[in-house]
Amino acid sequence: MEDLIKGVDEVEIRHRDRRNDDDDDSNNSESNVGVGHSRFTWAQVHMDHWGLYKRLTSEQQYSEDVNYAADIEPSEEELSDYTIACAKLWELDFNRLTPGEDYEIDVGEGKRVHDTEDMTEASLFTWVNEDVLRKPTYSRFCALLNNYNPYQGYKEDETDEDKQEQAAFIEEISRTAPIKYLYAYLSCSSIFTEDEEEFKRMLIELWFTLYDRGGTSESSSSFEHVFVGEIKQRGEEQVSGFHNWLQPDAETQLLTVQFEWNEVLKSLSSMFIGVSPEFEIALYTLCFFAGGQENHIEVGPYPVNIKCYRLGDKIGSVFPIAEA
Template identity: 60%
Template sequence: MDGLIKGLIDVALGGNNNHDQQDNDRDERSRSSWSEVVSGDQEKDSDHHPQKEEVETWQDNSNRHSPRPHKEQYRPQTQRQEYESETFNSPNRHNKEQYRPQQQEYESETFNTSNRPNKSDEGNNDGWQTVGKPSKQTHKVPKDNWNSYKRPADEQQYSNEVEVGSRVEPSEDELADLSRACEKLWDLDLNRLTPGKDYEIDCGEGKKVYQKDDMAQGSLFTWVSDDVFRKPTYARFLSLLDNYNPHQGSKEVVTSEEKQEQASFIEEISRTAPIKYLHKFLASKRITSGSSQDFKRLLTSLWFDLYSRCGTSGSSSAFEHVFVGEIKQTSEVSGFHNWLQFYLEETKGAVDYQGYIFPRRRGEVPDSETQLLTIQFEWNGVLKSVSSTLVGVSPEFEIALYTLCFFAGTEDNHIQIGPYPVNIKCYRFGDRIGSVFPIADS
């Protein structure tokens, strides 16, 4: 009997031990699983899937490493053409105050940028939805003199005329060769910024036009010096950017103060070397007279006069389309080729930079020193699959370059500016600029 009782006790004790061990195993597995979730170990095998073999005309950049990691995130979008076809017939849009970006199939992220020096920018973002990456620190763009640009003409104060002497006189070779003239403009851009000294960019990783993965962990611009925004032509240019409704087909209302801003900008840039050279060039070609007032009226009309786009009169201008950008009802960004506008929209959280587009030339990968970039981004939740921009150039240089190509060039203008072979694509809209932008030449 004692043996039987002892046996029953052993069995009972053994069963309890096994039961406790099973509980411990379950607890251990639970802790292990939670540890893997926290550390991300469970996703090690799904972090990156190699893309298909690249088309031969594009560079295979799989071995290039960025100082920051990228995330793979699918962006469901329809494939778009490599470069914008710049059509001008979209239906009318709601006004800016009513606009809220269309909900995408993926959740919008918050904006990520860092600047030095930096402060938290809690200013008004004009009612636009933040679509960028998680915010670290934001930069408040200095607007010290912007209000003064709206004052009457007799209250305006301008920079002194640039003294460049005969350098602004175009040579016979330059008058006969558009590329030589554009190279001269590059040399005369005394206000062009220096990468690493005046600003810093991080290009992130590269991609093909049709790839929708976000290849940039952060913003394109990591820092821009406050001194940049106090340069007279830069400050006056920036003050113009908020004068427009970005929806194609919405009628623009230009106030008297905004007209004064336009006139002040033209007056300011007319004191710089690139615009002085442009005037001499166009006068030599008899496109304008030698009168500075006639020339300023020509520039004002070319860039700021409103015309019909998308069937609505007074809904667009060359300045708005090329520098500010417009959003089509087909959920496409049109225009928007200016780096200052890009930076300003990044600071607001309205732009989400998604990586550079692989250059056609093998071995030419953009870096922090590059001043001609082909990129992909979203603006207020709307994709721009491919866009080229000149980074760090002055507003007067771009106005001079694009005006020169419009009057003296054709639709395709294959030129050399500094170290960059580029095609300045120029679409005409009657006697107006429909669109103009740079494309890196192969």
């Protein structure tokens, strides 16, 4: 039997493109999420502080570095089985959103993979609390999304300010429980033996170093492919990557959807809904270092296979697939 897609077949998501807009991107930043002919517009939030993220990391203000004590120390059982450690990350995602309180989605009646028509008139996201985008790790994550050319095969114009935003994002999430646990796990497992500052530099290199995709050097990165998305232009245009909800049963926090991005179809994409940026970075990094291409785990109530494809020593792609 074909997999049932929970959700909708079209999600329009637009971010201001700094390459086509001369205005300062610290003002009037807006995300529009819509479905079919109906479009739900997230409340316009003036992110005046986004411009501050372009400063040197040492000149920025971060959340208080919370001491989580024993919660971030991996147990012997977790160290002996990384899949148990993955489940622990779900428990440590204190920034995860709550359905019905922080957002509401309408998954409609569902659809089959081969169906191309919109199966619901409503928007996927019917309501999102605008305070969500003001959370430090969420805000810094969103500030990164307009740094990329969406078309695969074009060399990225990465500026010093882009790199400072990247470093600031890693610094911010490194103060959260999932990333602290990731560092403790990799250290205790002797997978990563350097100090915490080197660990942060490693995360920046792993997720943001530009590499060749589509035949052009420095045209893509793990972060761009997994969290932002790219458009393949060979033959019929297709969306590649894009497994993050912050760019799109109402309680479900793992969905498979079909949608359009920049007017190009993504025929099938699985993504966690409402999880924090730090949770996904920690989970996918842990699977990359401790797991393989197939990572059959349980996170919260969800049995899932985290598919992790390597591109040399970098992440080519990584995404969740719901399992029965």
